[in-house]
Amino acid sequence: xxxxxxxxxxxxxxxxxxxxxxxxxxxxxxxxxxxxxxxxxxxxxxxxxxxxxxxxxxxxxxxxxxxxxxxxxxxxxxxxxxxxxxxxxxxxxxxxxxxxxxxxxxxxxxxxxxxxxxxxxxxxxxxxxxxxxxxxxxxxxxxxxxxxxxxxxxxxxxxxxxxxxxxxxxxxxxxxxxxxxxxxxxxxxxxxxxxxxxxxxxxxxxxxxxxxxxxxxxxxxxxxxxxxxxxxxxxxxxxxxxxxxxxxxxxxxxxxxxxxxxxxxxxxxxxxxxxxxxxxxxxxxxxxxxxx
Amino acid sequence: xxxxxxxxxxxxxxxxxxxxxxxxxxxxxxxxxxxxxxxxxxxxxxxxxxxxxxxxxxxxxxxxxxxxxxxxxxxxxxxxxxxxxxxxxxxxxxxxxxxxxxxxxxxxxxxxxxxxxxxxxxxxxxxxxxxxxxxxxxxxxxxxxxxxxxxxxxxxxxxxxxxxxxxxxxxxxxxxxxxxxxxxxxxxxxxxxxxxxxxxxxxxxxxxxxxxxxxxxxxxxxxxxxxxxxxxxxxxxxxxxxxxxxxxxxxxxxxxxxxxxxxxxxxxxxxxxxxxxxxxxxxxxxxxxxxxxxxxxxxxxxxxxxxxxxxxxxxxxxxxxxxxxxxxxxxxxxxxxxxxxxxxxxxxxxxxxxxxx
Numbered sequence: 051x052x053x054x055x056x057x058x059x060x061x062x063x064x065x066x067x068x069x070x071x072x073x074x075x076x077x078x079x080x081x082x083x084x085x086x087x088x089x090x091x092x093x094x095x096x097x098x099x100x101x102x103x104x105x106x107x108x109x110x111x112x113x114x115x116x117x118x119x120x121x122x123x124x125x126x127x128x129x130x131x132x133x134x135x136x137x138x139x140x141x142x143x144x145x146x147x148x149x150x151x152x153x154x155x156x157x158x159x160x161x162x163x164x165x166x167x168x169x170x171x172x173x174x175x176x177x178x179x180x181x182x183x184x185x186x187x188x189x190x191x192x193x194x195x196x197x198x199x200x201x202x203x204x205x206x207x208x209x210x211x212x213x214x215x216x217x218x219x220x221x222x223x224x225x226x227x228x229x230x231x232x233x234x235x236x237x238x239x240x241x242x243x244x245x246x247x248x249x250x251x252x253x254x255x256x257x258x259x260x261x262x263x264x265x266x267x268x269x270x271x272x273x274x275x276x277x278x279x280x281x282x283x284x285x286x287x288x289x290x291x292x293x294x295x296x297x298x299x300x301x302x303x304x305x306x307x308x309x310x311x312x313x314x315x316x317x318x319x320x321x322x323x324x325x326x327x328x329x330x331x332x333x334x335x336x337x338x339x340x341x342x
Numbered sequence: 343x344x345x346x347x348x349x350x351x352x353x354x355x356x357x358x359x360x361x362x363x364x365x366x367x368x369x370x371x372x373x374x375x376x377x378x379x380x381x382x383x384x385x386x387x388x389x390x391x392x393x394x395x396x397x398x399x400x401x402x403x404x405x406x407x408x409x410x411x412x413x414x415x416x417x418x419x420x421x422x423x424x425x426x427x428x429x430x431x432x433x434x435x436x437x438x439x440x441x442x443x444x445x446x447x448x449x450x451x452x453x454x455x456x457x458x459x460x461x462x463x464x465x466x467x468x469x470x471x472x473x474x475x476x477x478x479x480x481x482x483x484x485x486x487x488x489x490x491x492x493x494x495x496x497x498x499x500x501x502x503x504x505x506x507x508x509x510x511x512x513x514x515x516x517x518x519x520x521x522x523x524x525x526x527x528x529x530x531x532x533x534x535x536x537x538x539x540x541x542x543x544x545x546x547x548x549x550x551x552x553x554x555x556x557x558x559x560x561x562x563x564x565x566x567x568x569x570x571x572x573x574x575x576x577x578x579x580x581x582x583x584x585x586x587x588x589x590x591x592x593x594x595x596x597x598x599x600x601x602x603x604x605x606x607x608x609x610x611x612x613x614x615x616x617x618x619x620x621x622x623x624x625x626x627x628x629x630x631x632x633x634x635x636x637x638x639x640x641x642x643x644x645x646x647x648x649x650x651x652x653x654x655x656x657x658x659x660x661x662x663x664x665x666x667x668x669x670x671x672x673x674x675x676x677x678x679x680x681x682x683x684x685x686x687x688x689x690x691x692x693x694x695x696x697x698x699x
Contacts, residue, residue, distance in 0.1 A: 078471075084471065132662055132666065135666050135669075135670040135672075135673075136665065136666060136669050136670060138671055139669035139670070139671075140669070142402075142408070142622055142626070143622070143665050143668075143669040144665075145408075146618070146619055146622045146623075146661065146665050147661075147662050147665040147666065149615055149618075149619065149661070150658050150659075150661035150662040150665065151658070151662060153654060153657065153658035153661070154655065154658035154659060154662065156654075157652075157654045157655040157658060158655065160654075161652075161655065270612075274478070274482075274611060277475070278475060278478075278479065281471070281472065281475045285471065310490070310505060312486065312489055312490045312505070313486055313487075313490065313505075315482055315483075315486045316482070316483045316486035316487060319479035319480070319482050319483050319486075320479075320483060322475070322476070322479050323464060323476055323479055323480070326468060326472055326475075326476055327464050327467065327468075330467070330468055330469075330472055331472070332472075
């Protein structure tokens with residue numbers, strides 16, 4: 051039973067990584083950049099939801115909607131102000147700008163909300179324990195997994211069926227050709243950032259419902275791990291991000307439970323390295339062909 | 343001597359001259375006691391960061407591989423340096439601080455070099471962003487491992503244990519898990535840092551301007567072309583990577599021996615990113631740029647002290663603005679137009695001088 055408990059916890063943690071990883075992977079696929087500030091958008095989302103619940107007395111659903119709205123605006127603003135002027139620049143320059151943005155968000159959060167860790171209210175997903183047979187599962191865990199499945203299905207349908215989704219796939223395949231076909235590239239990229247940031251807000255709330263300590267650096271470690279998950283599954287691929295995220299979460303929880311608590315992170319990264327050595331483009335990534 | 347060669351020689355000489363001049367000025371300021379306390383405390387760290395930036399520039403700027411785990415090598419060096427120095431003091435009763443410092447730096451460099459070889463073999467098989475993420479992963483693995491490392495010395499021997507603290511009676515702890523390397527006797531000096539910078543510059547500039555260096559840069563510019571011209575790509579990439587690791591290890595040892603404790607959280611991913619920022623702001627493949635930006639960006643947060651709470655905020659904004667202003671094509675074109683008359687004036691003078699010759 052402990053095995054099953056761990057498995058469910060792992061899938062739940064992995065679902066959070068997967069939702070964050072979606073933001074990384076979509077932005078990477080379309081704009082070919084590592085958006086280092088993504089982890090900090092999660093943190094902002096969690097803080098906004100926290101304020102909604104604690105200070106403004108919003109009901110949980112309204113709080114999460116407000117948080118999603120704020121993050122969407124934030125994501126689009128960041129893209130427009132900092133990344134768009136560098137669309138043609140070298141990828142390292144964009145990377146450094148993203149890092150600067152990450153510092154900026156962390157320090158803004160530090161100024162607004164202070165350095166003291168806030169404890170995220172349990173009221174959002176009141177963590178009642180549900181018994182399924184002999185399994186004890188908290189409702190937060192179940193909601194996280196459920197949210198992940200819904201987002202996965204919705205996003206797959208969106209990219210496959212809608213006009214905007216198709217535009218996104220086109221731009222990620224060949225930006226120049228997409229532009230020639232009359233696709234508004236800048237608008238499509240902005241839209242990708244909007245979706246990624248809205249997902250980040252959800253991830254932030256889910257993360258803090260399971261691990262209720264909120265501080266300005268809350269987003270950075272899950273951010274790095276989710277990015278790892280995106281690479282693990284093959285960066286640029288939406289199912290890859292899902293698979294990578296969930297596997298990473300399961301490996302982390304099992305590593306912590308059965309091998310060593312302190313070495314959990316090391317195990318995660320070691321598995322990543324082994325996978326990349328065997329399959330250098332990630333689990334579901336397309337192998338890159340080199341042209342001379 | 344060709345024109346390009348002469349230009350490079352002059353640039354290298356300027357680099358050395360600037361570093362030596364800065365050292366002499368700072369030393370005389372220390373002698374005359376006209377240097378602020380906070381700056382004085384920063385001298386050794388600045389030296390360490392300069393070495394870190396120059397060595398990372400070798401990997402990113404010259405070999406063209408994005409490495410995000412450079413702080414990992416620094417931490418290997420810092421821990422090795424602390425252990426070797428502590429062991430020599432407690433177990434071998436060596437009182438000569440200079441010799442101890444030299445041995446500690448050398449040991450730090452060697453250990454980081456070994457780590458560089460071990461990491462380089464798998465890492466350099468990958469390309470681009472995947473390579474970057476694996477170096478990041480290795481940096482994090484190193485950090486997790488030193489978090490559960492315990493090293494003590496008793497009766498002239500080193501005791502090492504992993505995950506749990508099993509030490510004999512009366513042991514002198516050198517590395518104490520999450521508490522880090524403890525009770526270090528700070529023996530690093532500004533002069534040692536200066537010498538280390540000189541060594542780094544000599545190594546890097548010579549490597550870059552040698553046959554091997556040209557091969558490294560050829561691989562960066564076009565891997566396939568270089569390979570088809572018979573350049574053993576992996577060998578040269580490895581050479582750059584391991585050299586950088588050794589230098590980073592020595593910088594780490596210097597940095598560690600400047601304070602009384604070294605904790606694993608000092609060498610996180612963020613620290614690797616900081617060094618990356620030095621390199622990119624200084625200019626990829628520009629050694630002098632790395633030296634200047636490492637110095638400036640280490641001092642900058644201190645200079646922003648008066649902004650107190652806002653200093654990291656200002657730092658972030660400055661970083662973003664500098665990147666946008668130096669990389670946006672529209673702004674660059676505008677700046678070029680703005681400075682065009684000036685440039686023409688300069689060029690005209692130069693040409694006149696050439697004619698006179």
